Structures are given as structure tokens and as C-alpha cells.
Amino acid sequence: LSHGAGGRAMRQLIEGIFHEAFDNEWLRAGNDQSAFAVSGGRMVMSTDGYVVSPLFFPGGNIGSLAVHGTINDIAMAAARPLYLSASFIIEEGFPLADLKRIADSMGVASREAAVPIITGDTKVVERGKADGVFISTAGVGRVLDGLDLRADAARPRDAVILSGSIGDHGVAVMSNRENLQFDAAIVSDSAPLHTLVAMMAEAGGRHIRLMRDPTRGGLAATLNEVASQSKVGFHIDEEAIPIKPEVAAVCELLGLDPLNVANEGKLVAVAAPEGAEAILAAMRAHPLGREAALIGHVVADDYCFVQMATSFGGRRVVDWLTGEQLPRIC
Amino acid sequence: MAQPAGSEVRRRFRLRVRGTVQGVGFRPFVYRLARKMRLSGYVLNDSAGVLIEIEGLDADDFSKELRTQAPPLARIDAVDLLELAPVGDNRFEILDSLAGRSATRIGADAAICEECQRELNDPGSRFFGYPFVNCTQCGPRFTITCALPYDRAQTSMASFSMCGACAADYDDPENRRFHAEPIACPDCGPRLSHPVAELAARLEGGAIIALKGVGGFHLLCDARNDAAIDLLRLRKARDQKPFAVMVRDIPAARQIAQLTDAEEELLTSAASPIVLVEALAGQLSNRIAPSLRRIGLILAYAPAHFLLFDELARFSPVYPPALVATSANPRGEPLIADNMDAELRLSAVADLIVTHDRDIIMRADDSVMQVIDGAPAFLRRARGFVPEPIDLGEDGPSVIATGADLKNTLCVTRGSEAFLSQHVGGLDNRETIRFQLEAAVHLCSILDVKLEFAACDLHPDFRSVRMAESFGLPVVRVQHHLAHIAAVAAEHRLAGSVLGLALDGYGFGTDGSSWGGEMLAVERHGWRRLGSLMQLPLPGGDRAAREPWRMGVAALQAAGRIDLALSLVPAHCGMAQLTAMFSRGVRPPVTSSLGRLFDAAAAISGTRLVQTYEGQAAMEFEALVRAPRCLPGGYAIKNGVLDFRPLILRLTETGSGAADAADLFHGTLIAGLAAWAAKGATNLGSQQVALSGGCMTNRVLAAGLAQALRQHGLKPYLPRLAPANDGGVALGQAAYARQVIMNKHASALESPTCA
Ligand SMILES: [Fe+3]
Ligand SMILES: [Mg+2]
Ligand SMILES: [Zn+2]
Ligand SMILES: [Zn+2]
Incomplete structure (x- = not known):
């Protein structure tokens, strides 16, 4: 791949790859924008940038991640995702074959989720100005009728529900990057959550206060964020949090706290206590929510702490981290 | 006195006395001294300390007498003298205190004095058998006081109104209890919830008792009753961490431990700390300090303790009673000091909860000390020492420093003094974080100080750092090991260049990596890292600190003998994976920590593979030392890097046993560190070597290194305050931070960028 002058043919080549992979009526129309009709109601829009290393990992790649990520950001507002856009910053010299793999998996992800990518852009930058490829996706969706989720809506005694095991994505990416090998293959949990959300909404929508996908920073970051936005605290129970044994083993070996490890196909819901059972039951009926669990509850706390009852007894404050997990013990 | 007695001229002086001079019987002392010297005038407490005017024929001698005869708990920092014109008054008076912004301070809590002990045992005294007897020379101060100025209304004694007898003592300048703010007697003061005889009977029967003391609750049980101690360990979920033992007095202490004069002096000091001493075999339950040679010993210090020991003595006339006395704190949380809290949270641990109705305003654990290289050193600084200041030698801005996240303490500076808070603990739970804030607010309130700057660690995710950022003050970030060394330089007031050896577990380095065995050059206008220990892989971050077997494998990897891992460090579930990881070329982060090297040695020598409490591996390894000896060629120094891989390789040669390994390890460490420091000192052109970091709580290493440095012609300084x-x-x-601010190194102050 080269950037600059000899560009026209190259640009057509690249755009061809994406058009073929994403193929739909809007892209075929060949406009610089895409028009679509909306029904009445509240809309949501979300955008996200994707920079991951490595670009390919067990269970997905940067492309599927970008599609799932934006779908999930929309779904967390209890909205049905409708359309996506995708924009690519590609480093000069990046193999076209890799680009095609990424584009294809985005196409598959978007078709499987039934959320088309209807507009996009590509830019090639000088070698060293990017790391392989960066993807930016945006999306719009329509909020399910009667629902209005807000980050500051958590109230003391509310239930905290987690849709499944934590740490899969982060550990998959890390083992790939560090060339670790384990008996059991660990794959990313990257997945679109909007159909799970639709079932939850149907079962107990009015009880749902808010939802979040615990991506970067893991469950710890998500709960801390909600705690400070809602000005409440959380009490969670270590033993109630689902984690795959192989993921737990890697975390133990590498000394990682799985609570700080990223997920790409999980959600946390805070719900009124009276709706928790119905929501949990609906989640467990969905393939992405089979292991859904009640992991704790909201408490009044002027410090907005997330506290976890540990398996040793006692409660520790679960912190969000500014970066990688560093030692603390002197 | 050298000059002729009885001067002919009447002179008048005003004396301004600064220091710990309030609440320690200073005014009555001045009163008695003035009357003895036939001087007129007055004394009063004010915001700056004590103000005195004296007039008479021997007025010029007064200042000297004041300094030499001051009461034991008083600490005079400065006396400013001003001569005035005589006014011809003829009485000496104690005047009421003046309010105002205070530059004086609250004293530390002090163990019961001999006079009060005598009254406690005197059937003729109105304080006979009274568990709260105290006077200006002893009793609680810091732990019962909310704010300055120190008077009864600001203490938890405010709710007790004095009876006639106490009021008379309080108002009588000739009485030992003149203005003793916590004065109380059985007629008017606090009471214990249970009779002492009942406590003694229950303890004798094997019960665990929670007893409210000076700085918080203790959990007590018979130190010779294995079953009681096992039960305490079970209920506290505390596997092996050593317990402190309390005995009545020095004769009792001598029966269970081998004491040096310095240790006896420390044990009997007014601060009454726990002192680590060599235990005599077979005197106590072996459950108290498993696998350790030394135990933490403390003498009775509150009147209630003495009453309890005297009751206990009735049961066993042969052995002096000895009690396990451990802070009553739920796992990892600060000690409990509040009655309601105790009922709520200790009922599952203690068979009997004994409270009293004198509230503890500010909790403080027992301090823990040991004698190293002939002088006392702290492991934990709390009751009896807080809030005594550390003199920094020069005035500076007021700074609050928030410490590190483990073994947290805070420090507030005011003028030329630094006030270190009591031990707060590990900031990983809500209660301790709350205690930190409580301690910060209380310290500022009893110092009445206006903060100008905050200082903290470099670690991006330390709780203590967030606290520093929350004050809304300019923040100065100080690298962890620089802080360790700067503390030693500050307390010894070292001027000029200082070579620092920070021998430690972990600190966030300026390059983001794990530091912990550092040679630093600290100068007035900056600091440099001159060298470090050879880096070892740190497989699993904090996990490696808890599981020494990991460091054992890491050290073998570094020494090129990973092949020995499986045979040396017996099968552990993660062992195969970790060695496989290394063999596939995975590179974990690295650390230059000496603490982790200790862990590696403890694992390789078979001393300990997994720790049940922090520092266990290193403590047990130290306990094995008989006579440290240096392995020839056991270390190498190259480009400032001190490399102990030859020593590691030697430790893999099994056969001579763990004790031999401990001797070799300590001896070689001492020799290697001393040689390394000597090179650094030559390059820096300084003889001052400051030693600090967690590894300097290892007495064998600290004392050995100090001696070895002296043999190299250097001046070692250990942390003492x-x-x-x-x-x-x-x-x-x-x-x-103060130094940075005073140097106006604006560049070292905050300037945020994208990380
Ligand atoms: Fe340290
Ligand atoms: Mg997002
Ligand atoms: Zn006394
Ligand atoms: Zn009285």
C-alpha cells in the first residue's frame, strides 16, 4: 500500500475492497453520504475509535470489534441500532490481504447483526504515522419505546446484573500479543448485544435503570464510572462474578485482576430490585446471556466506592486504573 | 552557680517558650520555679506556646533553670528572651489562656507514671484501683483531643464534670494534677464496663477479650494457652502473622525474652511501644510468632493493664502473666476504637467486649520498634509518638504529603517541623481510606495549619495520590525511593550531597518500571539515579510479591538456570506454566527490587514459597541467620549495576540447608551493597550514606550494612524518627516537596500533558 500521488488507482482498489465486503444498496448508490428514513421517537448516535494491537486475535479482529463496539454502544441506550459508518486510517505499507480480511469480517459482523455500514472513508498515511490500521465507526439507532436509560439513574438497593464471564477479550488479546500458549484456547467474547438487550427490554424494560458494556478498563472501570455518575456505591461479590477457569488461570499467572480486563461482548445492567428476576430469566434464554448473574447491588456511599466482598472475607475497594495494571505492594 | 548568689539589681524578662509545653504540667512547673527563685510575674498559655514574665533579683538565671528542670513530657524547642523595665509587682500568677491561632501542639499519649502507679495501688488514695488515673506527667493526650488549644473542653473528657476533689487538684498550682485536662476519679470519671477481676477470670479460662484501651481496642488472650491463640487466629482469619505479647513490667519481660539495656529502656519509655526482642525458648505458646525468633513485646501502659495483670497474678504465682495483645481490627481494616463499632464488629471475634465511656477521638495503634545498630528504629509509628514533630531545621511552606498506599501515614509540615501521622494502614478498603481522611483532618486541626502544597507518590493508580489531588492544592510528585531517602536526609538534617541506598520492595520509577534496589544521589537542587540492582523478571506483578516461588523461578531464569526450577521449587500448580512461559521467550516486566530478591532467595533456599502475610518470607529468612558470611565472588558491580546472580547460583546448591543459605545471603548482600555504596560515594564525593526502604527493617542487614559502610570510611544514616x-x-x-518549592523548581510542579 502506498500513499500520495500514485493514489487514484490505489484508492479505487481500497474502496473496492470495502464496497465488496460491506455491499448494500446505500454503498452501491455511490454518494458521499447516505440517506435513510426514520420513524418517530428518540434517536441515539455514537462514535468510537479502534486502535488495538494485535489487529488479529483469537475470536476476531479490529474490524469485527469496530462493528460490535458501536452496535453495543447504541444498544446500551436500550436502542435498536440501524446504520453504521466506518472510517479507516491506514498506514502506508499495510498488506492489502490483511485489509481485506478486516473488511470481510466487518461485512460478516454487520450482516449477522443486520446493521448495515452505509457510509465510510479511507485515508492512507505515511509509514509510522499510524500503527497498521485505525478504524473509526459511528452509528445511529432508535430508542425502544418508553425507555430512557441514564447514567445517573442507579439507586441504592438496585440489582447489578452481568451478562456473562469477564476477561475473555482482554486475555485473548494479551495471550496472543505475549505469545502465551495454554491448554484451552481463549477467544475474545466480541459480539453484538442488541438482540439480548431487546429481550431484556421486553421482559422488564421499565425496571432497567441503565446498561453499560464493560470494555476498556473492564468491569471495574464501568462500575466506578456509573458510581460517580449516579453518586452511589456498589457492593459486589467476587464469588458471584462468572469467569472462565482458563481465563482465571491466565490472570493468575500474569497477576492480572480480571475486573480490570476488557470485555467486548458483555453488558452490565442496573435494575430496580423488583425487576431483576424477570430480566435475568430473559437474559439466560439468550445465547449471549446464558451465564448472566446477579453480582451485587447498589448502596448509598458518599465516596462512590465500588467494594467487593472477596473470597477471603473482607471487602476491598475496586479501583479503576489509569493504564496497565501496576504493582502496589512495596 | 558560678556567679555570686543574690544579684543586687531587680530585672524583668519576657520569655516566649515554644515546643510541647501545653498540657504537660509546664505552667505549674514555671509557677513553682518562679516561687522557689523568689521571682514575681506571670505565666500563660497562648497561641505560640507559653508566655512568661519574671521579675526579681535572680531573673537572669531563670531561663537556664527553665531548660534544665522542665517536666519530663515537655519538649522545649526555643526560648526567646526580651528584657523589660521592672514594674515592681510582688506575686507570681498563672493567668488564663489566650485564644488565637496556635503554633503550639498537643502532646503524645504517655504510659502511666510512677506516681500514678503508686496511687493506683494505695488503698489510702482516692485513685486506688481506678483504671483512668492520670496526671500532667502521664495519660492520654493525642487520642482524646479534637483541636487546639489543649483544654478539657476540646477533649473527650468534656462530658465528665469534675467532682470537688478533682476540681481542687485541677486548680491547685502545687498539685501534680494542676490543669491535668483528663483528670478524673471514681466519683466523677469514666468507668470500665466490667470489673477487672472478671476479665482476669475469663482470660485465665481461655477466653478472648476485646478491651478498649488508649488508642483503640486490643484483643487479649493468654499467651501460654495454645487453644486460645488458635481460636484467635481462626476468628481473626490470621494464619501465621505474629502477635504482640504484653507483660506487666521488666522483671516479667526478662523471664520470656533476652533483653538488652537499649531494649529495656525502650520498653519502659513513656511512649511504651511494642519492641521486637529475642524470645527465650519455651516460655510462651509457639503459636505466637511461628518460624520467627523474635517476638513483639510490650509492657502494660494503661492503669487498666496494671490492674488486670495484678488480678491475673493471683492465678499463676510461678509464671508472670503474659497476654497476647493485638490490635482489634477486622482483616486489613484500621483498629476499632468506638464502642458501637466494637459491639457490631468484634462480637464474632471476642468472647467478651470490655468498653469504657471515655471516647477515643483519634485512634492510634501501638507503635512497633526494634533496636538496630544500638539505637531504636520504627516498624510502625503511632501511639506515644504522634504528634511529636520531626525538626526539619528550617522554615518552609506548609505541605501535606499523602504517603504510599501500603503502611500509609500522612505528613503535615508547619514552619520548621514535620508532623507524621499515626500508622493508617493499607488503602485498599473503605474503612482505611476513611481513616486516612479522618487522620488528615485531625492532624490539620490539632496543628491549626493552613496548607499550601500537597505532595504524593508518582504511582498513577495510588489511592494516596488521588487524595493529594483532591485537596485543590498544587501537587508535587516525589518518586517513591527518593522519598525514602529524603526522609532519612530530613530527620538527620543532612546538608550537601547524600548518597542514598533505597533497599525496598516496590516503587513506581521515573521510567515507569518497578524500582526497589536503588542508589540515588540527592542534592540540594536535584537528584539522580546512580545505579540499581540487576533487574529480575517480575512475573505476575503483586502476585510475585505474595508468592515468592515466582521470584525464585524468575531469579533462576535470570541466572541462566531455569532448568533447576522444577527440582528446586517443589511442584506448585503454576510452576510448569511459568517456566514454560520463560522458555517460550515471554518477557514479563522487570524489577530492580531488593525485596523481591529476598523473596527469590527465600524460595530457592526452601524457606517459603507462598506468604500468608506481607514480608513473611524475608522475616523468616532473617530469623534463620546465625552468622552472616560473604560468598567470595558472590556479587559483581558493573556500570553502577549490582548483580547478585553468582550468589543466586550458589544458593541453588542444596545440601547445606536453609540456615546456611540465610547466612550466605545476608553476608554477601551486606558486602556487595557496601562495596557498591563505596564506589557510588567516591564518584559523588560524599561520605554521607542514607539507608532506607522496607529491607532496612531487616535488623541483620541494616546493622551489618551500617557497620560495613563505616569500615569503608563512610557515614551511614538509618531512619530513626x-x-x-x-x-x-x-x-x-x-x-x-518543601525543598523543591523553596528552590522554586517550578518545572517539578504540575504541568499536565497527554499521557
Ligand atoms: Fe517502599
Ligand atoms: Mg465506546
Ligand atoms: Zn501520672
Ligand atoms: Zn473526681
């Missing part, structure tokens, strides 16, 4: 471990970090942060 603050702990060598992270409990001293706040002092170093505060001292160094």
Missing part, C-alpha cells in the same frame, strides 16, 4: 518502610515515605515526600 520514622519507619524505614513505607510508613516513612510521607515524611520524605513532604521534606523533598
Whole structure:
């Protein structure tokens, strides 16, 4: 791949790859924008940038991640995702074959989720100005009728529900990057959550206060964020949090706290206590929510702490981290 | 006196006395001294300390007498003298205190004095058998006081109104209890919830008792009753961490431990700390300090303790009674000091909860000390020492430093003094974080100080750092090991270049990596890292600190003998995976920590593979030392890097046993560190070597290294006024931050960028 002058043919080549992979009526129309009709109601829009290393990992790649990520950001507002856009910053010299793999998996992800990518852009930058490829996706969706989720809506005694095991994505990416090998293959949990959300909404929508996908920073970051936005605290129970044994083993070996490890196909819901059972039951009926669990509850706390009852007894404050997990013990 | 007695001229002086001079019987002392010297005038407490005017024929001798005869708990920092014109008054008076912004301070809590002990045992005294007897020379101060100025209304004694007898003592300048703010007697004062005889009977029967004391609740049980101690360990979920033992007095202490004069002096001091001493075999339950040779010993210090021991003595006339006395704190949380809290949270641990109705305003654990190289050193600085200041030698801005996240303490500076808070603990739970804030607010309130700057660690995710950022003050970040060294330089007031050896577990380095065995050059206008220990892989971050077997494998990897891992470090579930990881070329982060090297040695020598409490591996390894000896060629020094791989390789040669390994390890470490420091000192052109960091709580290493440095012609300085471990970090942060601010190194102050 080269950037600059000899560009026209190259640009057509690249755009061809994406058009073929994403193929739909809007892209075929060949406009610089895409028009679509909306029904009445509240809309949501979300955008996200994707920079991951490595670009390919067990269970997905940067492309599927970008599609799932934006779908999930929309779904967390209890909205049905409708359309996506995708924009690519590609480093000069990046193999076209890799680009095609990424584009294809985005196409598959978007078709499987039934959320088309209807507009996009590509830019090639000088070698060293990017790391392989960066993807930016945006999306719009329509909020399910009667629902209005807000980050500051958590109230003391509310239930905290987690849709499944934590740490899969982060550990998959890390083992790939560090060339670790384990008996059991660990794959990313990257997945679109909007159909799970639709079932939850149907079962107990009015009880749902808010939802979040615990991506970067893991469950710890998500709960801390909600705690400070809602000005409440959380009490969670270590033993109630689902984690795959192989993921737990890697975390133990590498000394990682799985609570700080990223997920790409999980959600946390805070719900009124009276709706928790119905929501949990609906989640467990969905393939992405089979292991859904009640992991704790909201408490009044002027410090907005997330506290976890540990398996040793006692409660520790679960912190969000500014970066990688560093030692603390002197 | 040298000059002719009885001067002919009447002179008048005004004396301004600064220091710990309030609430320690200073005014009555001045009163008695003035009357003895036939001087007129007055004395009063004010915001700056004590103000005195004296007039008479021998007025010029007064200042000297004041300094030499001051009461034991008083600490005079300065006496400013001003001569006035005589006014011809003829009485000496104690005047009421003046309010105002205070530059004086609250004293530390002190163990019961001999006079009060005598009254406690005197059937003729109105204080006979009274568990709260105290006077100006002893009793609680810091733990019962909310704010300055120190008077009864500001203490938890405010709710007790004095009876006639107490009021008379309080108002009588000739009485030992003149203005003893916590004065109380059985007629008017606090009471214990249960009779002492009942406590003794229950303890004798094997019960665990929670007893409210001076700085918080203790959990007590018979130190010779294995079953009681096992039960206490079970209920506290505390596997092996050593317990402190309390005995009545020195004769009792001598029966269970081998004491040096310095240790006896420390045990009997007014601060009454726990002192680590060599236990005599077979005197106590072997459950008290498993696999350790030394135990923490403390003497009775509150009147209630003495009453309890005297009751206990009735049961066993042969052996002096000995009690396990451990802070009553739920796992990892601060000690409990509140009655309701105790009922709520200790009922599952203690068979009997004994409270009293004198509230503890500010909790403080027992301090823990040991004698190293002939002088006392702290492991934990709390009751009896807080809030005694550390003199920094020069005035500076007021800084609050928030310390490190483990063994947290805070430090506030005011004028030329630094005030280190009591031990707060590990900031990983809500209660301790709340205690930290409580301690900060209380310290500022009893110092009445206006803060100008905050100082903290460099670690991006330390709770203590967030606290520093929350004050809304300019923040100075001080690297962890620099802070360790700056604390030593500050307390010894070292001027000029200082070579620092920070021998430690972990600190966030300026390059983001794990530091912990550092040679630093600290100068007035900056600091440099001159060298470090050879880096070892740190497989699993904090996990490696808890599981020494990991460091054992890491050290073998570094020494090129990973093949020995499986045979040396017996099968552990993660062992195969970790060695496989290394063999596939995975590179974990690295550390230059000496603490982790200790862990590696403890694992390789078979001493300990997994720790049940922090520092266990290193403590047990130290306990094995008989006579440290240096392995020839056991270390190498190249480009400032001190490499102990030859020593590691030697330790893999099994056969001579763990004790031999401990001797070799300590001896070689001492020799290698001393040689390394000697090179550094030559390059720096300084003879001052400051030693600090958690590894300097290892007495064999600290004393051995200090001696070895002297043999190299260097001047070693050990931490004496603050702990060598992270409990001293706040002092170093505060001292160094002050220096940065005074140097106007604006560049070292905050300037945020994208990370
Ligand atoms: Fe440290
Ligand atoms: Mg997002
Ligand atoms: Zn006394
Ligand atoms: Zn009285």
C-alpha cells in the first residue's frame, strides 16, 4: 500500500475492497453520504475509535470489534441500532490481504447483526504515522419505546446484573500479543448485544435503570464510572462474578485482576430490585446471556466506592486504573 | 552557680517558650520555679506556646533553670528572651489562656507514671484501683483531643464534670494534677464496663477479650494457652502473622525474652511501644510468632493493664502473666476504637467486649520498634509518638504529603517541623481510606495549619495520590525511593550531597518500571539515579510479591538456570506454566527490587514459597541467620549495576540447608551493597550514606550494612524518627516537596500533558 500521488488507482482498489465486503444498496448508490428514513421517537448516535494491537486475535479482529463496539454502544441506550459508518486510517505499507480480511469480517459482523455500514472513508498515511490500521465507526439507532436509560439513574438497593464471564477479550488479546500458549484456547467474547438487550427490554424494560458494556478498563472501570455518575456505591461479590477457569488461570499467572480486563461482548445492567428476576430469566434464554448473574447491588456511599466482598472475607475497594495494571505492594 | 548568689539589681524578662509545653504540667512547673527563685510575674498559655514574665533579683538565671528542670513530657524547642523595665509587682500568677491561632501542639499519649502507679495501688488514695488515673506527667493526650488549644473542653473528657476533689487538684498550682485536662476519679470519671477481676477470670479460662484501651481496642488472650491463640487466629482469619505479647513490667519481660539495656529502656519509655526482642525458648505458646525468633513485646501502659495483670497474678504465682495483645481490627481494616463499632464488629471475634465511656477521638495503634545498630528504629509509628514533630531545621511552606498506599501515614509540615501521622494502614478498603481522611483532618486541626502544597507518590493508580489531588492544592510528585531517602536526609538534617541506598520492595520509577534496589544521589537542587540492582523478571506483578516461588523461578531464569526450577521449587500448580512461559521467550516486566530478591532467595533456599502475610518470607529468612558470611565472588558491580546472580547460583546448591543459605545471603548482600555504596560515594564525593526502604527493617542487614559502610570510611544514616518502610515515605515526600518549592523548581510542579 502506498500513499500520495500514485493514489487514484490505489484508492479505487481500497474502496473496492470495502464496497465488496460491506455491499448494500446505500454503498452501491455511490454518494458521499447516505440517506435513510426514520420513524418517530428518540434517536441515539455514537462514535468510537479502534486502535488495538494485535489487529488479529483469537475470536476476531479490529474490524469485527469496530462493528460490535458501536452496535453495543447504541444498544446500551436500550436502542435498536440501524446504520453504521466506518472510517479507516491506514498506514502506508499495510498488506492489502490483511485489509481485506478486516473488511470481510466487518461485512460478516454487520450482516449477522443486520446493521448495515452505509457510509465510510479511507485515508492512507505515511509509514509510522499510524500503527497498521485505525478504524473509526459511528452509528445511529432508535430508542425502544418508553425507555430512557441514564447514567445517573442507579439507586441504592438496585440489582447489578452481568451478562456473562469477564476477561475473555482482554486475555485473548494479551495471550496472543505475549505469545502465551495454554491448554484451552481463549477467544475474545466480541459480539453484538442488541438482540439480548431487546429481550431484556421486553421482559422488564421499565425496571432497567441503565446498561453499560464493560470494555476498556473492564468491569471495574464501568462500575466506578456509573458510581460517580449516579453518586452511589456498589457492593459486589467476587464469588458471584462468572469467569472462565482458563481465563482465571491466565490472570493468575500474569497477576492480572480480571475486573480490570476488557470485555467486548458483555453488558452490565442496573435494575430496580423488583425487576431483576424477570430480566435475568430473559437474559439466560439468550445465547449471549446464558451465564448472566446477579453480582451485587447498589448502596448509598458518599465516596462512590465500588467494594467487593472477596473470597477471603473482607471487602476491598475496586479501583479503576489509569493504564496497565501496576504493582502496589512495596 | 558560678556567679555570686543574690544579684543586687531587680530585672524583668519576657520569655516566649515554644515546643510541647501545653498540657504537660509546664505552667505549674514555671509557677513553682518562679516561687522557689523568689521571682514575681506571670505565666500563660497562648497561641505560640507559653508566655512568661519574671521579675526579681535572680531573673537572669531563670531561663537556664527553665531548660534544665522542665517536666519530663515537655519538649522545649526555643526560648526567646526580651528584657523589660521592672514594674515592681510582688506575686507570681498563672493567668488564663489566650485564644488565637496556635503554633503550639498537643502532646503524645504517655504510659502511666510512677506516681500514678503508686496511687493506683494505695488503698489510702482516692485513685486506688481506678483504671483512668492520670496526671500532667502521664495519660492520654493525642487520642482524646479534637483541636487546639489543649483544654478539657476540646477533649473527650468534656462530658465528665469534675467532682470537688478533682476540681481542687485541677486548680491547685502545687498539685501534680494542676490543669491535668483528663483528670478524673471514681466519683466523677469514666468507668470500665466490667470489673477487672472478671476479665482476669475469663482470660485465665481461655477466653478472648476485646478491651478498649488508649488508642483503640486490643484483643487479649493468654499467651501460654495454645487453644486460645488458635481460636484467635481462626476468628481473626490470621494464619501465621505474629502477635504482640504484653507483660506487666521488666522483671516479667526478662523471664520470656533476652533483653538488652537499649531494649529495656525502650520498653519502659513513656511512649511504651511494642519492641521486637529475642524470645527465650519455651516460655510462651509457639503459636505466637511461628518460624520467627523474635517476638513483639510490650509492657502494660494503661492503669487498666496494671490492674488486670495484678488480678491475673493471683492465678499463676510461678509464671508472670503474659497476654497476647493485638490490635482489634477486622482483616486489613484500621483498629476499632468506638464502642458501637466494637459491639457490631468484634462480637464474632471476642468472647467478651470490655468498653469504657471515655471516647477515643483519634485512634492510634501501638507503635512497633526494634533496636538496630544500638539505637531504636520504627516498624510502625503511632501511639506515644504522634504528634511529636520531626525538626526539619528550617522554615518552609506548609505541605501535606499523602504517603504510599501500603503502611500509609500522612505528613503535615508547619514552619520548621514535620508532623507524621499515626500508622493508617493499607488503602485498599473503605474503612482505611476513611481513616486516612479522618487522620488528615485531625492532624490539620490539632496543628491549626493552613496548607499550601500537597505532595504524593508518582504511582498513577495510588489511592494516596488521588487524595493529594483532591485537596485543590498544587501537587508535587516525589518518586517513591527518593522519598525514602529524603526522609532519612530530613530527620538527620543532612546538608550537601547524600548518597542514598533505597533497599525496598516496590516503587513506581521515573521510567515507569518497578524500582526497589536503588542508589540515588540527592542534592540540594536535584537528584539522580546512580545505579540499581540487576533487574529480575517480575512475573505476575503483586502476585510475585505474595508468592515468592515466582521470584525464585524468575531469579533462576535470570541466572541462566531455569532448568533447576522444577527440582528446586517443589511442584506448585503454576510452576510448569511459568517456566514454560520463560522458555517460550515471554518477557514479563522487570524489577530492580531488593525485596523481591529476598523473596527469590527465600524460595530457592526452601524457606517459603507462598506468604500468608506481607514480608513473611524475608522475616523468616532473617530469623534463620546465625552468622552472616560473604560468598567470595558472590556479587559483581558493573556500570553502577549490582548483580547478585553468582550468589543466586550458589544458593541453588542444596545440601547445606536453609540456615546456611540465610547466612550466605545476608553476608554477601551486606558486602556487595557496601562495596557498591563505596564506589557510588567516591564518584559523588560524599561520605554521607542514607539507608532506607522496607529491607532496612531487616535488623541483620541494616546493622551489618551500617557497620560495613563505616569500615569503608563512610557515614551511614538509618531512619530513626520514622519507619524505614513505607510508613516513612510521607515524611520524605513532604521534606523533598518543601525543598523543591523553596528552590522554586517550578518545572517539578504540575504541568499536565497527554499521557
Ligand atoms: Fe517502599
Ligand atoms: Mg465506546
Ligand atoms: Zn501520672
Ligand atoms: Zn473526681
